[in-house]
Each structure stands twice: as C-alpha cells, then as structure tokens.
Amino acid sequence: MVNKIFQAEPNSFIQDVDWVLYSVDPVIFTFYRDELCVLLIKRSSPPYKGLWSLPGGRVDKKACANLEQALLAKLKSKTGIENIFFEQLATYGGSDMDPRGWSVATAYLALVHESELDINRLESEEPIRWWRLSEIGGDKPLAFWHEKMIRDAFVRLRDKSLYTDLPVNFMPNTFTYPMLKQAFEKILGTSISRQSFARRMDAAGIFEDTGERETGRNRPSPVYRRIHRGGSYVFPGIIKPK
Amino acid sequence: MVNKIFQAEPNSFIQDVDWVLYSVDPVIFTFYRDELCVLLIKRSSPPYKGLWSLPGGRVDKKACANLEQALLAKLKSKTGIENIFFEQLATYGGSDMDPRGWSVATAYLALVHESELDINRLESEEPIRWWRLSEIGGDKPLAFWHEKMIRDAFVRLRDKSLYTDLPVNFMPNTFTYPMLKQAFEKILGTSISRQSFARRMDAAGIFEDTGERETGRNRPSPVYRRIHRGGSYVFPGIIKPK
DNA sequence: ATAATAGTGTCTTTCAGACATTATGAT
DNA sequence: ATCATAATGTCTGAAAGACACTATTAT
Numbered sequence A, B: 001m002v003n004k005i006f007q008a009e010p011n012s013f014i015q016d017v018d019w020v021l022y023s024v025d026p027v028i029f030t031f032y033r034d035e036l037c038v039l040l041i042k043r044s045s046p047p048y049k050g051l052w053s054l055p056g057g058r059v060d061k062k063a064c065a066n067l068e069q070a071l072l073a074k075l076k077s078k079t080g081i082e083n084i085f086f087e088q089l090a091t092y093g094g095s096d097m098d099p100r101g102w103s104v105a106t107a108y109l110a111l112v113h114e115s116e117l118d119i120n121r122l123e124s125e126e127p128i129r130w131w132r133l134s135e136i137g138g139d140k141p142l143a144f145w146h147e148k149m150i151r152d153a154f155v156r157l158r159d160k161s162l163y164t165d166l167p168v169n170f171m172p173n174t175f176t177y178p179m180l181k182q183a184f185e186k187i188l189g190t191s192i193s194r195q196s197f198a199r200r201m202d203a204a205g206i207f208e209d210t211g212e213r214e215t216g217r218n219r220p221s222p223v224y225r226r227i228h229r230g231g232s233y234v235f236p237g238i239i240k241p242k
Numbered sequence C: 001a002t003a004a005t006a007g008t009g010t011c012t013t014t015c016a017g018a019c020a021t022t023a024t025g026a027t
Numbered sequence D: 001a002t003c004a005t006a007a008t009g010t011c012t013g014a015a016a017g018a019c020a021c022t023a024t025t026a027t
Helices: A067-079 A146-161 A166-170 A177-188 A194-204 B067-079 B146-161 B166-170 B177-188 B194-204
Strands: A006-009 A012-014 A019-032 A035-042 A085-094 A103-111 A128-132 A207-213 A222-226 B006-009 B012-014 B019-032 B035-042 B085-094 B103-111 B128-132 B174-176 B207-213 B222-226
Touching: A019 A067, A019 A085, A019 A128, A019 A146, A019 A166, A035 A146, A035 A177, A067 A085, A067 A103, A067 B085, A085 A146, A085 B067, A085 B085, A103 A146, A103 A166, A103 B103, A146 A166, A146 A177, A166 A177, A177 A194, B019 B067, B019 B085, B019 B128, B019 B146, B019 B166, B035 B146, B035 B177, B067 B085, B067 B103, B085 B146, B103 B146, B103 B166, B146 B166, B146 B177, B166 B177, B174 B177, B177 B194
Parallel strands: A019 A103, B019 B103
Antiparallel strands: A006 A012, A019 A035, A019 B019, A035 A128, A085 A103, A207 A222, B006 B012, B019 B035, B035 B128, B085 B103, B174 B222, B207 B222
16 A cells, blocks of 8 residues: 555655556557558547557556566456567657546557457457558547557657568568568568568578478468577668668 | 545546656766766665766656656756757666656656766756766666666667767767767777768768868868757668678 | 469669878978 | 878779569469
8 A cells, every 4th residue: 555655765755746647558560451450449438438549558566577567467468469579669648648647658569460369259348459550540539649659659660670670570480571571561661672672581591491382373482480589680781762 | 636546537546556656867978078978966865875876857747748848857957958969768667666666767868068068067966977888887886777777878879870860969069070970989889981981971961061170280170060950860871880 | 385473693773991192281 | 391180082892772584383
C-alpha cells in the first residue's frame, strides 16, 4: 500500500504530485493478406470506450520487475504472443494524453509473422483484429495518442528498412528471397531489382540455404533460414530511394 | 489533490497501483578542453546522496504540459541552458531503479557548445561540473541507472555520427572544418582525411561560408555557418570505420 | 514449346579513402 | 625561405542500380 507521503530514506519525501500514470503500448505490425497491418483492440471501458487502441496498458508493478517484462506480460495477456521481435520506439506523455491525469506511455515497435497470432482462437474480452495501415488515420480516431505512435513506428520501420534487415522479422522460420523482397518493397514503397536484392542478401551472410525448394508454377526459389535468430544486421550500403 | 481511488469517468477507476515515479534525465555532452564531457550534478539529498547524477529529475506536472516542456524546464532550472539541441534517447524503468518505488525515467541526448553553459556563474545548490567521458564507469558509481544512460547516449551519438551531421550541434554559431572534423574524430575514435571530410561537408550543402577567415599561425581556414539551424542532415554514405 | 520466374555476369553510378600537387599565410 | 596547413584533382575501391543473357520448372 502506497501512502500519499512517505519516507523511504531519511529526508526523502515523495508526494502525490510526483506520480504519473504509466503504460506500455506495443505497435505490432504484420503482413496480413500481403498488406502491412497493425493489431488493434476495441476498448470496452472508458476512457475512449468503443475506440480502437494499441494492445497495451498499465504495468503490473508486482509482477514485472522492469519495462521489458511489462511489455512481454502485456503481449501475452492481450494477444497470447510469446515469441516476438520488438524494440523500444519512443515515450510520449503529458497532461492531455489521458483524461484521468498526467500520464506517460512508452511505445514499442514489434514485428511478427501472422502465423504467430491466431486471432480466431484467441479468447479475448474485447474485439481484436488486424487493420491495414492505410485504414489508420482517417475519420476513425484511435484512443490516446496511439495514432501518432503508429505513425512514428511506421517511420522507424521504413527508415531502418533502408539499411538493416529489420523486415526479416516478418518472415516465418523459412522463407524465400522473393517473399522477403516483397516485404521490403511494401514497406519502402519502391520496387527493388531481383538481382540487386539477392546480391545484397547473399553478401550479408546472415541466411543459409535450407536445401529445400519452393513448390509452385515456375522455377522454384531456394528456401532460406536465418543463421542467428535475434540480433540485427546493418548492411554496408543503403537502398537508394528513387 | 489526488485521491487514492477516484472516478474520472463512469466505470473508470484508478488505483495507487497504477502510478509510477517518473523523471526526465538529460545526458548533456560537450567538448570541454578538447575532450568529450558529460554534465553531472552531485546529489545533496537521498537517495544516492553524495553521488554524481544527471541533471534531471521529477516532472512539475502543473507547469509542464508534455515531456518536451518537462525536459526544457529541467534544463533551465538545473543548468540555466535555454538553447540546446536534444533528442529523446530511451526510457528505463523497473522496481530496482529508485529505492522509493517502481519508477520510470526517460533519458535525452543533448549536445551543446561549452560556451552555452557558464558553470562558474551558475548559482547552483549542488556542485555541478563537466566530467570527461573516460572518467565515467570506473569505481565511482553514479546515481540510479545514469551510468547506463550515459553509455547508451554515447553509443547513439557515435552511431549517428557515422551518417548524420549530429556533431555540428557541438559547434558555436560559426566554426571551421578542422574544428568540426576534430569533433567527429574524437567521437568516432578514428582519423578522417581532411580532403574526404571537406568533400563530404561541401556536398551536403548545409553550411555557408561566412567570408571570414580563421586567424592563426598557418594558412587560415574558412569560417562556416549552418544555413538552417535545427534539423538533421543525413549523408548519402557513411564514414567507413577502419 | 511457352510462360514465368530464378541465376549469372557485366557495366554504370555514387561516394568514401588515399595520395600527390598546388596554394596561402605566419614567421 | 621555411613551415604548417588548406585546396584541388585524380585514382581506387565498395556497393547499389540496371540490363542482357542463361537456367529451371510447370503447363
């Protein structure tokens, strides 16, 4: 039980005025039906009841020792996801973000393959679903500052996709270069030549050929796997925007 | 006055358990006596009384509407600085950061020319001074997680100095290429050829020749000025580490 | 055989690093 | 005149973009 004013050490006072409301808010992107999508939950209680929002919220201070644990717990409870790539994006806050008081929220950029989340099998109290990024930001407002967080997350994703392998976190365990290339192209909004792309990926030395081949109508593509899960590769040059 | 449990909107309850302690902590770097330095204040009250710390702290919720205002207010009150470049670095938090309770802190990376801060003229209650970066992280612990924040801030500064003009924020209004080159070199820990450096800066088109010339013992260097204050330039290529 | 897609090789462009040569100002 | 440093020009190397040509699989 927290007292309004208490003394943790001699001469060390804390007052009500020193506390803020705090949330962690993951911006979870995936490619769903070949479109870049973000996961949103419809709020069932005030404030912003009925509006769509990021699957985040308050931290369980007893259960979580730090921010990373708080985020993982939130992902587990709201989406069921346990294995996911994420990185801290930015922290937002002020008097106008939450009508309940001066509040602070840390947004995380998270990337998954859609198979990691079976929305239909998820027993959620609130409606939850993927929204195409193009659907965000029109006349349908989101709760809190979540729309800005999603915009900022996309900018981070797009900028880092020019010089890192960030989009491989959208791939399943094994994948082909055409699949990965398409992810880069959708994120960057440009087309990339097949040859340049393969050369860039081969030179990175971060993928290994599984020996398998795609099955399809045409010449099959080799199936690759990441050599090291986790971590991030920085390419020596950037993709040049046209 | 904040109640322990109150109802801001129907069915919207907030409990003590939802609050955290919150601080903003600027990592202020400068070149002082040709060395990269960070500004620290000696704490005069618990916790961590007597340890050196970043010039940050709790947010005055009444006076500050958002995080940026909170940071600017903190910079003004602790250091007197009003004009400074800064960007948000990262947010840290957990149960072990502050003995007074579960707390969250947002660190900012801030860069200034040393002339912006006259420490001697500053009437501060606590001792305040520049510390060489090489002095941080030995047997002298810092308060809270400030040592990690400083490390992370330096990594951000070093990484971004490879492909942006971030170090120009260390310069006074007018400066020479040799001055700026030295800043890049100290940050990156490498030497840069004078010719490559000048070509890179000229091509960026972000500086203008003031027409003035340095006075010194040798052939004088042109004195430049940033064309646009604020903003950040991203070079087309990166400085190649040797 | 044809269509569709993948792989290989080569040329061009961009930009950083290195170095030689020339220029300028203080002493 | 000498020294220290700045400016200019040229060559090299790394890596991306573009394109022609060849290879492979399904139909």
